[in-house]
Amino acid sequence: MESIDSNKNRIFALVDVNNFYVSCERLFRPDLKGKAVIVMSNNDGCAVSRSEEAKALGIKMGMPVFQAKEILGNKELITLSSNYTVYGDISSRFQEVLETLCSDVEVYSIDECFLELTHMAKAKKDLREFAKEIKARVEQWLGLPVCVGIGSTKTLAKVANYLAKEDKSKQGIFLIGQDTEAILTKVPINEIWGIGPAYQSLLASIGVSNAWEFSQLRKNWIRKNMTVVGLRTAYELCGYACYEIDDVPQTKKEIVVARAFGERIHDLDSLIEATCTYLTRAVEKLWREERYARTLTIYIRTDPFKTDEKQYSQSVRVQIPVATRDLFELQNYCIQALKQIYRSDFLYKKSGVMLSALVNEDQIQKDLFYGDSDDRITEAVVGINNRYYTGKIRTAITGFGKRSWRMRRDTISPYFTSNWKDIPVISVDHFMQKDI
Amino acid sequence: MSQAQIYIEKSTVKIPLLNFTLAAGFPRPSDDYLRKRLDPKDLLEINPSTTFYMRISGNGWSEYGIHDGDHVVIDRSIPPSHGRIAVVTYAGNFTIRQIGKVGDRLFFLERDNNLNLVPIEPEGDVEIWGIISFGIHRF
Numbered sequence: 127m128e129s130i131d132s133n134k135n136r137i138f139a140l141v142d143v144n145n146f147y148v149s150c151e152r153l154f155r156p157d158l159k160g161k162a163v164i165v166m167s168n169n170d171g172c173a174v175s176r177s178e179e180a181k182a183l184g185i186k187m188g189m190p191v192f193q194a195k196e197i198l199g200n201k202e203l204i205t206l207s208s209n210y211t212v213y214g215d216i217s218s219r220f221q222e223v224l225e226t227l228c229s230d231v232e233v234y235s236i237d238e239c240f241l242e243l244t245h246m247a248k249a250k251k252d253l254r255e256f257a258k259e260i261k262a263r264v265e266q267w268l269g270l271p272v273c274v275g276i277g278s279t280k281t282l283a284k285v286a287n288y289l290a291k292e293d294k295s296k297q298g299i300f301l302i303g304q305d306t307e308a309i310l311t312k313v314p315i316n317e318i319w320g321i322g323p324a325y326q327s328l329l330a331s332i333g334v335s336n337a338w339e340f341s342q343l344r345k346n347w348i349r350k351n352m353t354v355v356g357l358r359t360a361y362e363l364c365g366y367a368c369y370e371i372d373d374v375p376q377t378k379k380e381i382v383v384a385r386a387f388g389e390r391i392h393d394l395d396s397l398i399e400a401t402c403t404y405l406t407r408a409v410e411k412l413w414r415e416e417r418y419a420r421t422l423t424i425y426i427r428t429d430p431f432k433t434d435e436k437q438y439s440q441s442v443r444v445q446i447p448v449a450t451r452d453l454f455e456l457q458n459y460c461i462q463a464l465k466q467i468y469r470s471d472f473l474y475k476k477s478g479v480m481l482s483a484l485v486n487e488d489q490i491q492k493d494l495f496y497g498d499s500d501d502r503i504t505e506a507v508v509g510i511n512n513r514y515y516t517g518k519i520r521t522a523i524t525g526f527g528k529r530s531w532r533m534r535r536d537t538i539s540p541y542f543t544s545n546w547k548d549i550p551v552i553s554v555d556h557f558m559q560k561d562i
Numbered sequence: 563m564s565q566a567q568i569y570i571e572k573s574t575v576k577i578p579l580l581n582f583t584l585a586a587g588f589p590r591p592s593d594d595y596l597r598k599r600l601d602p603k604d605l606l607e608i609n610p611s612t613t614f615y616m617r618i619s620g621n622g623w624s625e626y627g628i629h630d631g632d633h634v635v636i637d638r639s640i641p642p643s644h645g646r647i648a649v650v651t652y653a654g655n656f657t658i659r660q661i662g663k664v665g666d667r668l669f670f671l672e673r674d675n676n677l678n679l680v681p682i683e684p685e686g687d688v689e690i691w692g693i694i695s696f697g698i699h700r701f
């Protein structure tokens with residue numbers, strides 16, 4: 127029984143930044159305060175982050191931008207292209223600031239971190255006060271508004287975080303203590319971590335609609351119908367921790383860079399230009415992770431939304447003789463693969479690159495007839511691009527012309543924290559004028 | 563989606579004669595004394611997670627050593643206190659104020675009317691964005 131006991135009396139927190147992308151933009155753009163702002167998905171398609179003001183005007187998550195503009199009529203809406211360079215930097219700062227308060231931090235997504243607070247609970251520290259401290263510190267140090275949910279398992283912490291957001295009177299902090307029944311009865315089943323639409327309708331068919339009812343189901347039934355994952359979720363709702371803080375981030379099994387083109391493309395040269403550009407991004411990631419790839423997959427497709435047109439999609443997998451991270455070697459395979467699957471009678475909307483079967487340096491299987499690949503040029507390319515900006519130096523095949531396939535990001539904000547030319551400007555002239 | 567498998571041969575195959583390097587000679591004794599070179603970041607970024615950079619436009623604060631075209635280092639983890647110079651937001655822009663303390667309360671020192679004290683309020687027109695920790699001036 128010792129193992130069960132050790133899973134009891136644990137305390138976890140989930141800290142989550144409200145409207146993360148919009149909050150990052152607002153940090154460097156005080157003019158956005160109090161305004162309806164949305165950040166758009168790649169190619170400026172849909173709303174992926176909304177300010178409270180935009181939510182209040184009825185703009186929904188994932189809503190196409192043209193529709194959002196229609197709803198608003200002549201009310202002002204600021205639409206920004208997504209700037210993942212800035213969001214990524216602020217996300218790491220967010221994690222670092224949380225680490226100043228707690229040693230067990232797990233980055234769960236770009237805007238959410240789990241913290242384990244068991245030791246604080248044991249030391250009889252006031253958890254609500256601690257949650258306030260977290261909130262105040264992230265807001266003051268990084269200017270980001272956050273919600274903190276606390277519970278005895280990660281699943282309960284996530285529920286608490288949902289409630290902290292839903293109930294404005296809680297001021298962004300919610301603790302689930304002993305009396306879980308009253309709380310979980312109010313939580314719809316689809317808000318539970320790990321319960322997707324399929325399980326939701328299965329549960330609805332037996333009359334289960336909220337988290338409490340689910341947690342009270344017979345465990346055998348859950349095991350049988352919802353696998354061990356569903357069972358863990360049920361135990362977690364009952365307060366038995368089944369998930370630990372992953373303090374070591376999982377190394378990736380694959381690296382994918384796939385993007386829709388700004389304008390559809392027809393010719394093979396442009397397809398090669400775009401896909402080799404994505405390959406360069408993927409190889410940069412490979413270097414960052416200090417890994418080597420054994421498999422390269424290339425895929426291309428037409429636009430599935432143009433239902434009146436002929437559709438085509440094809441992918442090709444290249445088995446690489448010896449795991450590599452040499453851009454030029456991979457680019458060579460990429461071009462040959464594209465030539466093989468390209469058909470001239472289609473308009474292409476998207477292509478993608480996947481590097482998989484990733485290994486560390488010590489796991490490379492060498493080949494007697496295949497010398498060590500020389501990746502020093504790639505190392506230089508990756509190094510220069512990391513130091514300046516991505517695309518500063520690139521292979522000629524990725525094009526110098528119009529590059530109409532490039533992602534549409536018409537209203538992208540400056541790289542506030544990664545380019546000296548882009549840092550915010552403090553204007554102190556008006557003071558002089560007043561003085562005179 | 564069907565998966566076509568292709569195997570691509572390299573046009574040339576390099577066969578290494580010796581696939582390792584031989585170490586010869588005596589290791590340089592100075593390697594033991596290698597130190598990392600000085601990095602100004604160590605001076606300027608007391609708390610790197612909360613450090614930001616901005617550029618100054620205008621000469622309104624030159625008597626405080628902050629000149630047009632300078633860069634300023636802002637550390638948001640520094641609490642506001644008497645005499646500190648802060649980047650603030652005002653009417654949708656960034657600008658600068660000095661902070662003063664009278665009794666237990668912090669004020670902005672407005673210099674346009676010979677030291678006017680403006681209380682610092684949480685949701686006021688002027689809000690503290692961060693405290694300036696260093697100025698970088700090009701001579």
